[in-house]
Amino acid sequence: MLKKFVSSLLAILLLAGCASGGSAASEKNPGFSAASTAQEIVKDLGLTDSMQELKQKNVVRMFFQGQEDAVTDCSVYRSTDNGNSDTVGVFVTNDNAKVKEYLDAYLKDIKAQTETYFKEEVFKISNAVVEEKDGIVILVIAEDIEKARTTARIFTNN
Amino acid sequence: MACALLCSCASEKPESKENGVSEETPAYACRVIDYYDYTKPVPESAPADDAYYAESFFGGDSRMGGLYLYGTEKYGEIYYVTSLNLFMIDTMTVDDYPDETMLSLLEKTDKKHIYLMLGINEIRNSSFDAWAEAYQELIDMLKEKHPDADIYLIETYHPRSISGLTAEELDVQLNKVNEKIRDLAIKNLCYYIDLDPGITDGSGLFKDELTWDGLHMNPEGAREVEAYIKRHVYRRSEYVKEICE
Numbered sequence: 001m002l003k004k005f006v007s008s009l010l011a012i013l014l015l016a017g018c019a020s021g022g023s024a025a026s027e028k029n030p031g032f033s034a035a036s037t038a039q040e041i042v043k044d045l046g047l048t049d050s051m052q053e054l055k056q057k058n059v060v061r062m063f064f065q066g067q068e069d070a071v072t073d074c075s076v077y078r079s080t081d082n083g084n085s086d087t088v089g090v091f092v093t094n095d096n097a098k099v100k101e102y103l104d105a106y107l108k109d110i111k112a113q114t115e116t117y118f119k120e121e122v123f124k125i126s127n128a129v130v131e132e133k134d135g136i137v138i139l140v141i142a143e144d145i146e147k148a149r150t151t152a153r154i155f156t157n158n
Numbered sequence: 159m160a161c162a163l164l165c166s167c168a169s170e171k172p173e174s175k176e177n178g179v180s181e182e183t184p185a186y187a188c189r190v191i192d193y194y195d196y197t198k199p200v201p202e203s204a205p206a207d208d209a210y211y212a213e214s215f216f217g218g219d220s221r222m223g224g225l226y227l228y229g230t231e232k233y234g235e236i237y238y239v240t241s242l243n244l245f246m247i248d249t250m251t252v253d254d255y256p257d258e259t260m261l262s263l264l265e266k267t268d269k270k271h272i273y274l275m276l277g278i279n280e281i282r283n284s285s286f287d288a289w290a291e292a293y294q295e296l297i298d299m300l301k302e303k304h305p306d307a308d309i310y311l312i313e314t315y316h317p318r319s320i321s322g323l324t325a326e327e328l329d330v331q332l333n334k335v336n337e338k339i340r341d342l343a344i345k346n347l348c349y350y351i352d353l354d355p356g357i358t359d360g361s362g363l364f365k366d367e368l369t370w371d372g373l374h375m376n377p378e379g380a381r382e383v384e385a386y387i388k389r390h391v392y393r394r395s396e397y398v399k400e401i402c403e
Binding site for chain 1 (some may be wrong): 251292324
C-alpha cells in the first residue's frame with residue numbers, strides 16, 4: 001500500500017516537474033501555455049502532417065537528462081518521419097541559461113547522430129532556432145529557417 | 159549463482175496406499191526453482207532451430223536493420239527504426255511500416271521470445287538514469303502484456319567508432335549503457351546477450367569484415383549475429399526444476 005502510494009506520488013511529482021503552475025517563470029508570463037504555443041507554432045510553420053507531441057516525462061528525459069526542475073512547463077512536437085528532425089519545443093523555466101545549455105547539448109548530440117544517418121538534415125540542425133524571453137525558451141528545427149525564426153520571435157516578443 | 163524462486167507452491171501429492179504411504183505421512187512440498195544465473199549473459203548452448211526464430215520478435219534501432227535487411231532467418235518478426243530514440247519509441251515510425259511504432263508492434267506481438275536492441279542513439283547521453291527509467295517502463299509493459307514471453311535485452315556491442323565520441327569516450331559510454339542493461343535484466347529477470355565475444359576482433363571492436371560502416375552489420379555480419387543469437391538461447395527445461403521434499 002505504502003509502495004503504491006510512494007509510486008503514485010513520484011509519478012505526480014514527475015509530471016508536475018513539467019506542468020506546474022505558480023512558479024516564478026509562470027508569474028512572469030501569466031496565461032502562457034507551452035502546449036498551446038507549441039501547437040500554434042507547428043500550425044504556423046505548416047508542419048502538422050507528421051508532427052506528434054512527446055509525452056512530457058519523455059521531454060524531460062530527452063532534453064534535460066531527467067532533471068525535472070529544469071522546466072516548469074513544456075511541450076515538444078517532433079516529426080514522426082524517419083530522418084526528419086523537425087522539432088518545435090516550448091519550455092517555461094526559471095533558468096533560461098540552464099535550459100539553453102541543455103538544448104545546446106541536445107543539438108550537438110542529434111547533429112552527431114544525424115551525421116551518421118541523415119546527412120541532409122545536418123544543415124537544418126546546425127541552424128536550429130533558439131529564441132527566448134525571460135522565463136520562456138523556444139526551439140525550432142525546420143526546413144524554413146527564416147520563417148522558423150520569425151515565428152518563434154512572435155512568441156518571445158523579440 | 160542467483161537462483162530465482164519462480165513459485166513456491168506447496169502442493170500436496172496424492173496419497174497412495176498402494177505405494178505404502180500411510181495417511182499420517184506429511185504432505186510433500188514442491189517448489190519450482192529457476193537456477194538460471196541472471197547476472198551473467200546468456201551462455202552458449204546447442205543452436206536453436208527454425209521454429210525458435212518463428213516464435214521470436216526482434217525490435218531495435220538501425221543496428222537491428224542489419225538482421226531485417228540481410229538476415230537469412232525468414233520466420234521471425236524483425237523490425238527496426240532508423241535513429242530510434244527510446245524516448246520516442248511511441249512516436250517514431252518503423253522503417254517500412256509507416257503506420258506502426260516500435261511500441262505498437264511490441265504491444266501486439268504474440269511471439270514467445272522478444273529481443274530488444276536499444277541504446278546506441280543515446281550513447282552520447284551524459285547520464286543513462288532517465289534512459290534506464292524509460293527502458294524499465296517498456297519492460298513493465300512487456301511483462302504486463304506478455305507475461306509468458308522471454309525477454310532478451312541485447313547489450314550495445316562495440317562499434318568501430320561513433321560520430322562525436324573519441325575511442326576513450328565511447329568505451330566509457332558503452333560501459334555505462336551496458337551496465338544499465340545488465341541491471342535491468344537482473345532486476346526484471348530478463349536475459350541479456352553480450353554479442354561482443356562473437357563479433358569483435360582482438361582490439362574489442364566490431365570486426366571490420368562484418369560491418370559496412372563500423373556500426374551496422376553487412377550481410378556477413380547479420381549472418382554472424384543470427385548464428386550467435388541462435389547459440390545463446392535460454393531454455394527453461396535446462397534451468398527450471400521442480401523440487402519436492
